[in-house]
Amino acid sequence: MNAKTDKVIETPRLLMRRMTSADLPAIAEIFADPEVMRFYQSGVRDRAATVAWLERNLERYAREGVGLYALIHRESGELAGHCGFIVWELSGRRELEIAYCLAKKFWGHGLASEAAIACRQYAFAALDEPRVISIIHHQNEASKRVAIRNGMRVWRKTEIKGTPVVIYAVEAPDPACDAASKTGTGRPPNRSA
C-alpha cells in the first residue's frame, strides 16, 4: 500500500490517509502518553497492544471500507494523531462514530474540530450516512467540545463496558431543506406556496 496515494480527506491544515504498518512508531508514541489515554478504557498501550490496535484498524478498512485515519499535520509533515470512523451496532441499529485522538503537542489549535467536521461532511456527502455519532467518556470535556463544534448534540447517556459515556449525534441534512434554503422560500422547491 502506498501511503502517499492513500489520502481520504483533506482540510486546510490536515491530511487524513489510511494508516500502514509504517505508522506504528508514531502511533505507539501517542498511545504511550497517559494524558492522551486518560479517557480510554485501555489506558496507555504498550507496543504489543499498539500493534494489535493497528491490525484491528487495518482490518476495518478491509471489512467496513472505513476506519481511523492517520492525521498528517501538513505544515510539519508529522503524524499528529488519528481521526476517522468506527462502525457500531447500537440497539440493533448500525451507527457510524467519528473518533479522534491527537498527540498532546497538537492540542488546543482547533485541529480535532477541523478533522471531525471534515469527517462529518465526508460521511454525509461521500458515504451517504444518515447520521454520525461520537461516543465520549462522561468526563472528557475537550472531546465533548469537539462534538459540539461538529454540530452534534447529546443523544444518549449510557454505559459501555461499565464506563459512563455520553453519545453525541447529528443527522444528515435533509436535501429537500437544503434545496429550500437555496431557493430562499423556506420550502422545498417542489411545493407550492
Ligand SMILES: CC(C)(COP(=O)(O)OP(=O)(O)OC[C@H]1O[C@@H](n2cnc3c(N)ncnc32)[C@H](O)[C@@H]1OP(=O)(O)O)[C@@H](O)C(=O)NCCC(=O)NCCS
Ligand atoms: C479531545 C482532543 C482530540 C481535542 O483536540 P484539540 O485539537 O485540542 O481540540 P480543539 O482545539 O478542536 O478544541 C475544541 C474545543 O475543546 C476545548 N478544549 C480543549 N481542551 C480542553 C480541555 N482540556 N477542557 C475543556 N475544553 C477543552 C477548546 O477550547 C475548544 O473549545 P471551543 O469549541 O469552546 O473553542 C484532544 O484533547 C485529545 O486528543 N485528547 C486525548 C484523546 C481523546 O480523549 N480523544 C477523544 C476520545 S472520545
